[in-house]
Amino acid sequence: MAMYIRVKRNKTTxxxxxxxxxxxxxxxxxxxxxxxxPSTNQCLTLVATNxxxxxxxxxxxxxVENDAVVALTLRKVSHCKVLLLxxxxx
Numbered sequence: 001m002a003m004y005i006r007v008k009r010n011k012t013t014x015x016x017x018x019x020x021x022x023x024x025x026x027x028x029x030x031x032x033x034x035x036x037x038p039s040t041n042q043c044l045t046l047v048a049t050n051x052x053x054x055x056x057x058x059x060x061x062x063x064v065e066n067d068a069v070v071a072l073t074l075r076k077v078s079h080c081k082v083l084l085l086x087x088x089x090x
Contacts, residue, residue: 003066020060024053037074045071
């Protein structure tokens, strides 16, 4: 069952078609082709809960639903949580 999620970074929104059975890593790989950043440098956070998405879990397992808003941050250091704090303030 196809669904869409809105992936936001700064002032850009990407509408990504996906399935609930796809993992967060699958989404990162789709984004990699759009933003030219390796999936290892990407961090996805479900805005509704402020939970960082686990690469190995499916979207359904992480309660990501159709039309969910996901924040994208890029890692310059190894700590995604530091970047997450920046997203919370925006």
